[in-house]
Amino acid sequence: MEDTIRFEQVKKVYRMGEYDIEALAGVDFTIKKGQFVIIAGASGAGKSTILNILGGMDTLTSGKVVVYGKDLSTFSQKEMVAYRRYDVGFVFQFYNLVQNLTAKENIELASQIGHNPLNVDEVIEGVGLSDRKKNFPSQLSGGEQQRVAIARALAKNPKLLLCDEPTGALDYETGRSILKLLQETCKEREITVVVITHNLALIPMGDQVIKVKSGLVDSIMENEHPVGIERIEW
Ligand SMILES: Nc1ncnc2c1ncn2[C@@H]1O[C@H](COP(=O)(O)OP(=O)(O)OP(=O)(O)O)[C@@H](O)[C@H]1O
Ligand SMILES: [Mg+2]
Known part of the structure; x- marks a missing residue:
């Protein structure tokens, strides 16, 4: 149990003036260490809310989130900062790079706050950007910028990589x-990767696929033999 992530009856209610919006209405799932997990569902289903709670960027209204043996809701503010800083890497749809820093500097920025960061040049090589590291974000294509964002998230050597529609702004091949x-x-570093997508064609890729609908888990599917992206077309 120590090496899993568990959502138990997680609810999230946003208070909007006189209205309550129930973004999550009791979500349960378990993710094993090293899994490649896909979270799919329609717009407004609650996908980003799940990821933000898991990443320590939002709080839950009720229920329980257990991450590698620790109950997130019992974390002090200091523990939460440490969790976000050391354990979680985040990748967003629109990259969110610092525009006046080069690719390499963007990655260094993140690695400097890590406990045992990876070598920045090696991480850059790993995402295939060795010859672009002196470029500023405005001098990079969308796909290259997303590679920088992934390298930035990986450089601090996180346990968990959370990606909210990482290919949402990219063309087919780049995505x-x-x-x-x-x-x-995910496979080479044995890090747990969670990817939000609208694209149901990606389902065969996931070790686990969690479909979310109206704030609830609609279905959970485990693929014993997930396939590589090169075998998927859409
Ligand atoms: N900070 C917030 N304040 C109020 N309501 C919110 C907030 N964040 C999300 N919601 C609401 O909670 C519900 C779930 O939102 P969420 O962003 O998790 O959906 P999503 O599945 O990620 O959708 P999308 O695919 O469009 O990104 C929506 O009805 C949304 O309007
Ligand atoms: Mg979203």
Whole structure:
């Protein structure tokens, strides 16, 4: 049990003036260490809310989130900061790079706050950007910027890589190459990767696929033999 992530009856209610919006209505799932997990579902289903709670960027209203043996809701503010800093890497749809720092400097920025960061040049090589590291984000394509964002998340050597629609802004081929990178990262580094997507064609890729609907888990599917992205077309 120590090496799993567990959501137990997680609810999240946003209070909007006089209204309550129930973003999560009692979500249960378990993720094993090193799994490549896909969270799918319609817009507004609650996918980002799940990821933000898991990443320590949002709090839950009720229920329990257990991450590697620790109950997130019992964390002090200091423990939460440490969790976000050391354990979680985040990748967003629109990269969120610092525009006046080069690719390498963006990655260094994150590695400097890590406990045992990886070698920045090696991480850059791993995402295939060795010859672009002196470029500023505005001098990089969308796919390259997302590679920098992934390298930045990986450089601090996180336990958990959380990706909210990482290919949402990319064209077909570039999106595929980013998914390939994420899948390889998961397998080679044995880090747990959670990817949110609208694209149901990606389902065969996941070790586990969690479909979310109206704030609830609609279905959970485990693939015993997940396939590589090169065998998926859409
Ligand atoms: N900070 C917030 N304040 C109020 N309501 C919110 C907030 N964040 C999310 N919600 C609401 O909670 C519900 C779930 O939102 P969430 O962002 O998790 O959906 P999603 O599945 O990620 O959708 P999308 O695919 O469009 O990104 C939505 O109805 C949304 O409007
Ligand atoms: Mg979202």
